[in-house]
Amino acid sequence: MIGYLSGKIISAKPTKILLDVSGVGYSVNISINTFEKITGKDSASLFIHMNVKEDSITLFGFFDESEKEMFELLISVNGIGPKIALSILAGIKTDDLKRAIQSADYSRIIAVPGIGRKTAERLVLELRSKVDSIAEEGGMEIPFDIKNEAVAALTTLGYNFKLAEKVVRDVLVENPNMALEDLIKKSLSTLNR
Numbered sequence: 001m002i003g004y005l006s007g008k009i010i011s012a013k014p015t016k017i018l019l020d021v022s023g024v025g026y027s028v029n030i031s032i033n034t035f036e037k038i039t040g041k042d043s044a045s046l047f048i049h050m051n052v053k054e055d056s057i058t059l060f061g062f063f064d065e066s067e068k069e070m071f072e073l074l075i076s077v078n079g080i081g082p083k084i085a086l087s088i089l090a091g092i093k094t095d096d097l098k099r100a101i102q103s104a105d106y107s108r109i110i111a112v113p114g115i116g117r118k119t120a121e122r123l124v125l126e127l128r129s130k131v132d133s134i135a136e137e138g139g140m141e142i143p144f145d146i147k148n149e150a151v152a153a154l155t156t157l158g159y160n161f162k163l164a165e166k167v168v169r170d171v172l173v174e175n176p177n178m179a180l181e182d183l184i185k186k187s188l189s190t191l192n193r
Helices: 032-038 065-075 082-091 094-102 106-110 117-127 144-156 161-174 180-191
Strands: 004-013 016-021 024-030 043-052 057-062
Touching (some): 024 032, 024 043, 032 082, 043 065, 057 082, 065 082, 065 094, 065 117, 094 106, 106 117
């Protein structure tokens, strides 16, 4: 069973990477988040989930172990396969998905393209007690309510949800104890550069 690969990047696309590990080329499906983190690099180290079916073996690679763990939890839910799990992870960061499941924030889960109310309810029902085991990315706890309020304010002003979420997250990483008003101001100045 393959659990980790490290090697030279032969080619990389937003959903797939060809990794040369000691002369063997591994084709690995990756998440958008992983693609963003390896872009511009010559080599990559990925945590691997190996999906074995009777007619194929498919590899899924993740830059962060927490994202791999969330992927494995998602595919354990009835009706969610690897492709849907990757699309969920493309639409919402692991930490945010964990918090949304814990707090039963259906509207945040439904905001992910392709996820309906029933799927969101199934995720919360089946994973609520399981997501606690997933570590925070980078080991940093970001205030969820403040982040959500800032993102909501920016999207109300017409900014793209995913872009607003990324900017707010980046600002909070620099200063996690920032007040809501300052967070919105700083995010707006970053967006308007």
